[in-house]
Amino acid sequence: MGWQFSSTWIVDSPSVRAGDLPVPPFTLLLRAANPPLAFETVNTAQEILIHNYFNVLAISVLLYDHLMTSGNEVDYIWRRPKTQSAYWFFFHRYLAFFGNTVEVILFFTTLSAQVRSSYPLICKQYSLFRQLLLVSTQGLVCVLLTLRIYALYGCSRRVLAFMVGSGAIMAGVSCWVLFGQKIVHAEQESGCHVGLSSDTAIRLAGAWEALFVYDSIIFTLMMAKTWRERHEFSFNRASVPIIYLIFRDGAVYFAVMALANLANIMTFYFSGPFMRGGLSTFASVISVTMMSRLMLNLHETADAGIHSTTLSAFTSSKMYQPIDLSALRSGDVNNPSTFQGQGFGLDGSARVTSISRGFYTSKMTFEI
Incomplete structure (x- = not known):
């Protein structure tokens, strides 16, 4: 077991007889x-x-x-x-x-x-x-x-x-x-x-x-x-x-x-x-x-690294806005009042286009 070194050697090539095919x-x-x-x-x-x-x-x-x-x-x-x-x-x-x-x-x-x-x-x-x-x-x-x-x-x-x-x-x-x-x-x-x-x-x-x-x-x-x-x-x-x-x-x-x-x-x-x-x-x-x-x-x-507890919303202005996870509940995506004041359009409406996850966080991308 363990490492073992072995010696190696090379022998001379044999002569090629007349009439034999060429050897590569x-x-x-x-x-x-x-x-x-x-x-x-x-x-x-x-x-x-x-x-x-x-x-x-x-x-x-x-x-x-x-x-x-x-x-x-x-x-x-x-x-x-x-x-x-x-x-x-x-x-x-x-x-x-x-x-x-x-x-x-x-x-x-x-x-x-x-x-x-x-x-x-x-x-x-x-x-x-x-x-x-x-x-x-x-x-x-x-x-x-x-x-x-x-x-x-x-x-x-x-x-x-x-x-x-x-x-x-x-x-x-x-x-x-x-x-x-x-x-x-x-x-x-x-x-x-x-x-x-x-x-x-x-x-x-x-x-x-x-x-x-x-x-x-x-x-x-x-x-x-x-x-x-x-x-x-x-x-x-x-x-x-x-x-x-x-x-x-x-x-x-x-x-x-x-x-x-x-x-x-x-x-x-x-x-x-x-x-x-x-x-x-x-x-x-x-x-x-x-x-x-x-x-x-x-x-x-992730705004604060992979341990962040916030989502990053990507708006049409190419800027990220943090949204606390506690603000999002089941069905809130279709509820405009949830996002009023967050910069998602004049009527407060938003459409989720993608959701991605980090090691310990998630990211939701919005399009207005």
Whole structure:
């Protein structure tokens, strides 16, 4: 059990007899006696290069998202009273930012001759750090997704118990498959590049498959809730488009996360040793980015953050007006007197066009 390093070697290619068909360049190198850990020189270089590209892409996406959403973060998080949701956002967003930045720096760090003498130990520590970072960021995303579903279902304890139970099972599966890994290091001049045996890759794929199952459960619960409420918030016999509700409730964010995880799972089964799990950082960054976007949107629609007890009415002047929840009772939507003096038109009438919910709040959009 635990980490085990195995040495690998490459044998010379056999001579090609006259009259034989031309042998493709990538098949001239024979695999070593240990097939799961053997690799071809050219293929290894290609896999490492592609892996590097995806790591650069991942950190680029993360940095780009930070730059694009920095204004919203300042407006909706920093300048407002700090709530529990805001602290969740800070921890989730900046753990991923600094952690992935350090990971990419270590990944491309040039190793001196003295450092290379202890190369296996260094790469073992790097791999451990990388996996701990992935577990931390993905685990935190799962916690936030669970809170979102919990709020969407009216803080139902049964839903919470189901989600926590499912999460515990998936976490147990993930911990079990993380043991007994066998990796091999590539003799490169820079960075820590490790390859996975086919057996280890299948075991590690199990952890990502558990995460994919959990994401799928969340997406299914989200879609089920969205479908049931498709006509619940429709007034004047006008049905709300399902695609609008999908974007409103954030189901599209969950779908993107699940697809990114699925793409990474495929690499464990269909890629070479040094590209197995090559999309792990990218999939993690996509999950963090989608979760950050969702939380920013929820903070934007809630006047006092996701713990607010007021609704925000969006009028034709593009301004939000807080309406205390206690002012709204069953049937009040069609009662003009309820909204008199609130700026909903001269006759006090208003028409509800949409209702959305944050983690712990709701937002009702009015059109005059």
